[in-house]
Amino acid sequence: xxxxxxxxxGSSVADADRIRRVARRVVECYQQGNQVVVVVSxxxxxxxxxxSLAKEITDxxxxxxxxxxxxxxxxxxxxxxxxxxxxxGYPVISLxxxxxxxxxxxxxxxxxxxxxxSERLMDELNQxxxxxxxxxxxxxxxxxxxxxxxxxxxxxxxxxxxxxxADVCEIFTDVDGVYTADPRVVPRARKLAAIxxxxxxxxxxxxxxxxxxxxxxxxxxxGVTIHVRSSFNYNEGTIVREVTDMEKTMVVSGVxxxxxxxxxxxxxxxxxxxxxxxxxxxLAKESINVDMIIQSxxxxxxxxxxxxxxxxxxxxxxxxMSRVKEETxxxxxxxxxxxxxxSIVGAGMITNPGVAAAMFEALADAGINIQMIxxxxxxxxxxxxxxxxxKAVKALHEKFGLDNSIEEPDCxxxx
Amino acid sequence: xxxxxxxxxGSSVADADRIRRVARRVVECYQQGNQVVVVVSxxxxxxxxxxSLAKEITDxxxxxxxxxxxxxxxxxxxxxxxxxxxxxGYPVISLxxxxxxxxxxxxxxxxxxxxxxSERLMDELNQxxxxxxxxxxxxxxxxxxxxxxxxxxxxxxxxxxxxxxADVCEIFTDVDGVYTADPRVVPRARKLAAIxxxxxxxxxxxxxxxxxxxxxxxxxxxGVTIHVRSSFNYNEGTIVREVTDMEKTMVVSGVxxxxxxxxxxxxxxxxxxxxxxxxxxxLAKESINVDMIIQSxxxxxxxxxxxxxxxxxxxxxxxxMSRVKEETxxxxxxxxxxxxxxSIVGAGMITNPGVAAAMFEALADAGINIQMIxxxxxxxxxxxxxxxxxKAVKALHEKFGLDNSIEEPDCxxxx
Numbered sequence: 165x166x167x168x169x170x171x172x173x174g175s176s177v178a179d180a181d182r183i184r185r186v187a188r189r190v191v192e193c194y195q196q197g198n199q200v201v202v203v204v205s206x207x208x209x210x211x212x213x214x215x216s217l218a219k220e221i222t223d224x225x226x227x228x229x230x231x232x233x234x235x236x237x238x239x240x241x242x243x244x245x246x247x248x249x250x251x252x253g254y255p256v257i258s259l260x261x262x263x264x265x266x267x268x269x270x271x272x273x274x275x276x277x278x279x280x281x282s283e284r285l286m287d288e289l290n291q292x293x294x295x296x297x298x299x300x301x302x303x304x305x306x307x308x309x310x311x312x313x314x315x316x317x318x319x320x321x322x323x324x325x326x327x328x329x330a331d332v333c334e335i336f337t338d339v340d341g342v343y344t345a346d347p348r349v350v351p352r353a354r355k356l357a358a359i360x361x362x363x364x365x366x367x368x369x370x371x372x373x374x375x376x377x378x379x380x381x382x383x384x385x386x387g388v389t390i391h392v393r394s395s396f397n398y399n400e401g402t403i404v405r406e407v408t409d410m411e412k413t414m415v416v417s418g419v420x421x422x423x424x425x426x427x428x429x430x431x432x433x434x435x436x437x438x439x440x441x442x443x444x445x446x447l448a449k450e451s452i453n454v455d456m457i458i459q460s461x462x463x464x465x466x467x468x469x470x471x472x473x474x475x476x477x478x479x480x481x482x483x484x485m486s487r488v489k490e491e492t493x494x495x496x497x498x499x500x501x502x503x504x505x506x507s508i509v510g511a512g513m514i515t516n517p518g519v520a521a522a523m524f525e526a527l528a529d530a531g532i533n534i535q536m537i538x539x540x541x542x543x544x545x546x547x548x549x550x551x552x553x554x555k556a557v558k559a560l561h562e563k564f565g566l567d568n569s570i571e572e573p574d575c576x577x578x579x
Numbered sequence: 580x581x582x583x584x585x586x587x588x589g590s591s592v593a594d595a596d597r598i599r600r601v602a603r604r605v606v607e608c609y610q611q612g613n614q615v616v617v618v619v620s621x622x623x624x625x626x627x628x629x630x631s632l633a634k635e636i637t638d639x640x641x642x643x644x645x646x647x648x649x650x651x652x653x654x655x656x657x658x659x660x661x662x663x664x665x666x667x668g669y670p671v672i673s674l675x676x677x678x679x680x681x682x683x684x685x686x687x688x689x690x691x692x693x694x695x696x697s698e699r700l701m702d703e704l705n706q707x708x709x710x711x712x713x714x715x716x717x718x719x720x721x722x723x724x725x726x727x728x729x730x731x732x733x734x735x736x737x738x739x740x741x742x743x744x745a746d747v748c749e750i751f752t753d754v755d756g757v758y759t760a761d762p763r764v765v766p767r768a769r770k771l772a773a774i775x776x777x778x779x780x781x782x783x784x785x786x787x788x789x790x791x792x793x794x795x796x797x798x799x800x801x802g803v804t805i806h807v808r809s810s811f812n813y814n815e816g817t818i819v820r821e822v823t824d825m826e827k828t829m830v831v832s833g834v835x836x837x838x839x840x841x842x843x844x845x846x847x848x849x850x851x852x853x854x855x856x857x858x859x860x861x862l863a864k865e866s867i868n869v870d871m872i873i874q875s876x877x878x879x880x881x882x883x884x885x886x887x888x889x890x891x892x893x894x895x896x897x898x899x900m901s902r903v904k905e906e907t908x909x910x911x912x913x914x915x916x917x918x919x920x921x922s923i924v925g926a927g928m929i930t931n932p933g934v935a936a937a938m939f940e941a942l943a944d945a946g947i948n949i950q951m952i953x954x955x956x957x958x959x960x961x962x963x964x965x966x967x968x969x970k971a972v973k974a975l976h977e978k979f980g981l982d983n984s985i986e987e988p989d990c991x992x993x994x
Contacts, residue, residue, distance in 0.1 A: 180635035214655070220595035221659055222666035229665070232673050233658035236651035240629070243648035244636055250644070251637035258647050263722055284722070307678055307699070 166331040167289075168193055171203040171299065171321035175338055176395045177241050178208030180248075186395070187248035189336075190294060194254060199289045201328065203299045203321040204245055206237025227272035231301075231311045235261070238298035238317070246296045256294040259285065261301030261309075266320065268302035268310045271451050275302055275310035276378070277319060280327035289328070297324060314476070315376030322379040326386035333383070333390050335375060340394035341402035342367065342374050344566040345419040349557045352567040356417060358403045364390075366509040366543040367420050380404065415512035415519060416564035421557050422505040425455065426478045427535065427547060428485060429470040432495035439492055443469060446484050446491075452477045456505075456538040456547065466495075470536060472547060475501055503535065504553040507545040508560055520544045526563035532556050581746040582704070583608055586618040586714065586736035590753055591810045592656050593623030595663075601810065602663035604751075605709060609669060614704045616743065618714045618736040619660055621652025642687035646716075646726045650676070653713035653732070661711045671709040674700065676716030676724075681735065683717035683725045686866050690717055690725035691793070692734060695742035704743070712739060729891070730791030737794040741801035748798070748805050750790060755809035756817035757782065757789050759981040760834040764972045767982040771832060773818045779805075781924040781958040782835050795819065830934060831925035831979035836972050838965060840870065840887045842918045842950065843896060845903070847881040847910035854907055858884060861899050867892045871920075871953040871962065881910075885951060887962060890916050918950065919968040922960040923975055935959045941978035947971050 170190060177183050186204075194200045206214075214233050218225045225233075242258035249256040265281030288295045299317025302310050312319050318335060325333035342364065345353040359367075361384035368377040374392055383390050383404065393401030433439055440459065447454055452473055460468040473481055478501060485497050506527075513519045520537075523544050527534055532555065536547035548556055561567055585605060592598050601619075609615045621629075629648050633640045640648075657673035664671040680696030703710045714732025717725050727734050733750060740748035754762070756770040757779065774782075776799035783792040789807055798805050798819065808816030848854055855874065862869055867888055875883040888896055893916060900912050921942075928934045935952075938959050942949055947970065951962035963971055976982055 180632075183636060217595075217655070217659060218662060221598060221662045224666070225662045226665050229658045229661045229673060232661070232675075233655060236654045239651045239654075240632070240648060243644045244632060246644045246647070247633060247636045247640045250641050251639070258644060260647075260724075309675075 166198045167201070167328055168198045169201045169203065169321050169325040169328075169330045169333045171317060171333070171335045172205070172395060173317065173337060174205040174208050174210070174241075176336060177204055177245060180244075183244050183248050186245060187252060189395070190245075190249060191252055191254055194294055201285065201289065201295045201297060201324055201330070202245065203297045203317055203324060204238065204241040205299050205317040206234075207241050207244075210237040210240065228308060231272045231275075231309050234311050235298070235301040235309045238300050242296045242298045249294055249296070254294060255292055256296060257288050258296040258298070259288070260298045261320065262303035262307075264297050264324065266302035266323065268304060268312070270304040270306070270308065270310065272308075272310055274313035274451060275304070277302060277312065277323045277382075280323050282324070282327040285324070286328060312378075315379070318376035318379035319382060322382040322386075322388050322390065325388045326382060330388070333388050335379075335390055335392050336395035337374060337392060338394070338396070339374065340397060340399045341392050342404075342418070344417065345557055345561045346421065349421070349554050350419070350561045350567075353561065354566065356402050357400070358405065359417060360511055361404060361406060362542055363417050363509050363511050364404045366507070366540065367418050375404070415516045416508045416510035416566065417512075418509050419557050419560045419564070419566065420507045420509060421553050422507075423550060423553060424475045425472045425503060425505050425547070426475045426481070426499060426501040427470060427472050427503045428481060429468060429498045429500075430485070430489065430492070430494045431468050431497070432466040433469055433492050435465045435467050439467070440469070442492055443488050444471075446488050447473075447481065450480050450484055452480055452484070456536050456545065458536050458538075472503075472505070472536070502550045503547050504550045504556075505545050505547055506553065506556045506560065507543050508564060509543040510564075511542050513543070514541050522563060523560060526559045527556055530555055530559040532559075581613045582616070582743055583613045584616045584618065584736050584740040584743075584745045584748045586732055586748070586750045587620070587810060588732065588752060589620040589623050589625070589656075591751060592619055592660060595659075598659050598663050601660060602667060604810070605660075605664060606667055606669055609709050616700065616704065616710045616712060616739060616745070617660065618712045618732055618739060619653065619656040620714050620732040621649075622656050622659075625652040625655065643723060646687045646690075646724050649726050650713070650716040650724045653715050657711045657713045664709055664711070669709060670707055671711060672703050673711040673713070674703070675713045676735065677718035677722075679712050679739065681717035681738065683719060683727070685719040685721070685723065685725065687723075687725055689728035689866060690719070692717060692727065692738045692797075695738050697739070697742040700739070701743060727793075730794070733791035733794035734797060737797040737801075737803050737805065740803045741797060745803070748803050750794075750805055750807045751810035752789060752807060753809070753811070754789065755812060755814045756807050757819075757833070759832065760972050760976045761836065764836070764969045765834070765976045765982075768976065769981065771817050772815070773820065774832060775926055776819060776821060777957055778832050778924050778926050779819045781922070781955065782833050790819070830927035830931045831923045831981065832927075833924050834972050834975045834979070834981065835922045835924060836968050837920040837922075838968060839890045840918060840920050840962070841890045841893045841896075841914060841916040842885060842887050842962060843900065843915075844883060844885040844913045845900070845907070845909045846883050846912070848884055848907050850880045850882050854882070855884070857907055858903050859886075861903050862888075862896065865895050865899055867895055867899070871951050871960065873951050873953075887918075887920070887951070917965045918962050919965045919971075920960050920962055921968065921971045921975065922958050923979060924958040925979075926957050928958070929956050937978060938975060941974045942971055945970055945974040947974075 246258040268275035299320040341355040343353040390404040661673040683690035714735040758768040760768040805819040
């Protein structure tokens with residue numbers, strides 16, 4: 165008997181028919197003798213509808229109250245799914261994030277899970293019940309409801325899987341695995357049979373919206389095996405785990421793109437020690453995640469500082485930066501949200517020089533201007549004009565030999 | 580500085596404009612130097628929409644999951660109202676029923692409040708915040724979410740008012756007080772300045788849907804003064820409290836009608852000891868509230884038993900009665916939901932004989948057939964055909980001199 169955690173996204177539970185389909189799939193897993201925990205997101209457009217209710221009231225809703233509001237979306241889903249399973253004649257119980265004992269910090273709207281007190285969950289499982297858990301939500305030590313931010317249900321699923329030592333955490337999506345690029349952009353994109361946590365982490369961070377990055381971090385930290393698969397078929401999907409023999413010969417395993425970034429530039433900042441700290445600690449205080457940071461070379465003892473954030477945070481960033489501009493004596497700030505980040509990811513990069521150069525060459529050949537560059541051991545990212553995104557992804561997919569799985573990349577040979 | 584509990588119903592928070600209007604009214608009370616707790620219901624049709632979502636999944640949703648589902652309605656309301664008040668610049672926090680520490684038994688969908696652990700609520704009030712509380716919901720000792728049944732938000736308001744020793748519990752409705760009859764049925768109905776708990780209890784139980792009966796019981800038990808008033812104007816409404824000097828000379832203070840009843844008859848039940856127990860303990864086990872009960876005189880050692888329940892419970896009653904029919908050997912069961920209950924209520928009845936007779940006379944004069952009769956010290960109720968309801972209410976309102984506040988009733992003189 166295995167312990168299986170399944171996670172279904174909002175589109176999988178958007179209406180009664182889909183809820184019944186999920187219920188059947190859950191029951192199949194239970195009938196095979198498994199203990200089954202199911203994590204669900206809010207149905208379809210529920211979250212957007214709730215957000216627009218808030219927007220009708222105020223442009224700046226307090227984040228604690230946003231969490232109070234948004235957490236109802238998942239609560240509706242778990243109740244309906246539990247009803248559907250019960251109607252099929254199987255023992256089932258739904259639990260909210262607080263009821264599951266998902267304890268978080270108190271950073272509302274993007275709280276981090278700190279502990280999962282899974283006694284009640286295990287107790288219900290051991291009574292033979294299928295347990296339906298509300299994704300995306302938790303509780304502070306003071307009993308306040310928090311949400312985990314975009315894609316937080318993935319994190320819930322992996323955190324629960326870690327806490328109850330599940331054998332596998334199945335993430336059901338509308339695609340049937342992790343691809344070398346978005347198949348809607350690159351028709352020749354291939355499904356990967358397996359991928360390492362680190363590669364998945366980079367892909368996830370870079371806008372391949374298959375898995376929430378924090379869920380992958382959690383999975384890596386606790387050794388949770390993730391199976392990304394389709395809720396529409398029974399195909400094997402992509403396994404995310406520590407060692408990926410099959411893929412380790414690939415220098416670049418995927419090309420990701422992300423249109424949800426915004427670029428901020430601060431001009432003519434005096435070249436004094438502590439300036440960067442002033443800028444980025446002000447942003448950190450507001451829990452704004454800064455992604456890429458570039459400080460240009462000094463000119464007349466002045467620097468330009470550019471960085472990127474998620475578009476969702478742009479309002480908050482604008483408020484912070486007007487204060488920062490005063491404090492630092494910068495000459496101006498600019499905000500651009502018509503940019504995109506394209507990235508190549510691959511564990512093989514570490515041992516293969518020239519990968520970044522090959523990327524810049526491909527983009528140059530396609531006539532695409534690079535605005536910012538950021539690298540890690542296993543990825544290279546470039547900020548480009550949003551309108552160039554798809555052209556860039558196609559060029560990179562071809563450049564690194566991903567269009568055809570048999571052919572070696574033309575830029576460098578795998579170790 | 581007084582402590583004021585205000586309760587707003589679902590229609591008061593149905594859209595953004597109405598929520599802002601409630602917010603302004605709450606803030607006015609706060610600006611007058613009061614500590615303010617606000618209890619709100621689910622917005623407009625939210626509860627009905629949630630019920631129909633459940634119905635799409637199954638005809639018999641488990642009640643625990645219904646509570647999980649329905650409690651989201653109030654949670655949405657409190658978040659939105661808190662946002663509106665915060666947007667006006669006032670300190671505010673929303674709390675769910677569980678967060679307020681409203682502990683109930685575990686009879687899902689009609690739980691009873693057993694305790695209010697108001698430490699957190701008082702703590703927030705003492706920090707100078709306006710506290711918004713989700714009505715209608717609570718938590719079992721096992722941490723499961725419960726709902727209090729129809730009109731449960733009134734009960735929440737009164738229970739909270741009792742727990743924090745509020746000076747007054749203002750119940751805002753779409754009418755501006757308690758009337759001698761439904762003004763939509765009897766245009767000459769008058770607003771009562773004050774009414775006793777017992778009279779209000781009878782009126783509430785009898786279908787004058789101004790206040791939930793259990794909320795009045797609670798208020799009586801803990802001496803909470805209720806002020807029933809309109810959310811659309813600043814008129815004085817009706818005070819519900821222990822002694823009502825102004826009204827005690829009225830023999831009949833109001834006429835109520837209730838169209839939400841169903842009548843069940845069990846025919847030819849053998850006349851054995853314990854039969855009534857068999858019938859009504861089976862219903863009690865399912866937490867079905869039985870209202871009126873009549874057992875007809877014996878005929879050939881057989882009895883007919885009739886009783887009434889809320890229409891909402893009819894499905895459950897049908898299931899119970901088919902078992903009961905077998906067990907008792909009754910010859911048949913009939914169900915009628917095209918009936919209504921009309922009632923007269925008045926504390927003065929106790930000392931005035933002939934009130935019931937005057938009621939039957941008025942109904943007979945109007946050509947209305949009486950199917951069942953039930954009496955208490957301060958009320959008389961009759962089950963009649965639903966189509967006769969309005970005719971009956973008008974006849975009774977006139978008979979007992981309620982059409983004109985100066986004239987004495989023509990049937991009997993008050994003590």
